[in-house]
Amino acid sequence: MVKLVTIPVEAREDEKAVKRLGHYSSAQSILVVGDGDLSFSLALATAFGSGEKLVATSFDSYVHLISMYIKAESNVAELKRLGATVLHGVSVKKMKKRTDLMSRRFDRIVFNFPHAGFIGKENQVHMINAHRLLVQRFFRPLGEIHVSHKMGQPYDRWEIEGLALEFSLSLFEMVAFRKEDYPGYNQKRGDGDRCDEEFPLRNGCTLKFQRWPR
Numbered sequence: 001m002v003k004l005v006t007i008p009v010e011a012r013e014d015e016k017a018v019k020r021l022g023h024y025s026s027a028q029s030i031l032v033v034g035d036g037d038l039s040f041s042l043a044l045a046t047a048f049g050s051g052e053k054l055v056a057t058s059f060d061s062y063v064h065l066i067s068m069y070i071k072a073e074s075n076v077a078e079l080k081r082l083g084a085t086v087l088h089g090v091s092v093k094k095m096k097k098r099t100d101l102m103s104r105r106f107d108r109i110v111f112n113f114p115h116a117g118f119i120g121k122e123n124q125v126h127m128i129n130a131h132r133l134l135v136q137r138f139f140r141p142l143g144e145i146h147v148s149h150k151m152g153q154p155y156d157r158w159e160i161e162g163l164a165l166e167f168s169l170s171l172f173e174m175v176a177f178r179k180e181d182y183p184g185y186n187q188k189r190g191d192g193d194r195c196d197e198e199f200p201l202r203n204g205c206t207l208k209f210q211r212w213p214r
């Protein structure tokens, strides 16, 4: 026998109003850190038609940012127009002191392709350690944490899953990162003379972590 379930009109309308992009939805409060030229945050806010639940952050100061990335100035202006909170000079290494970010729980906290800068070759131990320290510091705020990262060598040597476990975060899903899911997003090298250039995204994955016990 078919069981009929009636969904209240208000619930159907709420569902209709929620907009989705990639792993994210307009119903979620989202913190994005280390967002290069802020094009990832802007892709979300544009798709949602609002940035009201979005906190978009750059590691660099505003003045530095607009000198690094050709589109940063217009991306920031558009994010603000859409109602997003845009913060500059936010270092995950100093996250503990950011009471504005640490005192609230976000539904999603996102760091795409963390990278500590081009201070050596990617397979050198001091580089791997610098990247690991960066990711480790990112695991502090409360909420479901997403790290997008390249798979294979030397990136597997960062051992992100192990770092997360130190913070009681367990990996519950790993999915291929599809740039085409985020129209307008441009992955940036983020450091040095070629900071505004893209890097190859092959083997990029989004790792999703949740704190346990929940």
Ligand SMILES: C[S@@+](CC[C@H](N)C(=O)[O-])C[C@H]1O[C@@H](n2cnc3c(N)ncnc32)[C@H](O)[C@@H]1O
Pocket (backbone or CB within 6 Å): 033, 034, 035, 036, 037, 040, 058, 059, 060, 090, 091, 092, 093, 111, 112, 113, 114, 115, 116, 117, 134, 186, 187, 188, 189, 190, 191
């Ligand atoms: C490879 S780029 C990726 C940029 C951006 N997430 C993207 O997907 O295009 C690495 C980013 O890490 C950021 N970063 C480096 N050190 C950081 C720190 N201590 N806190 C926050 N972000 C940092 C850099 O500013 C740069 O934007």
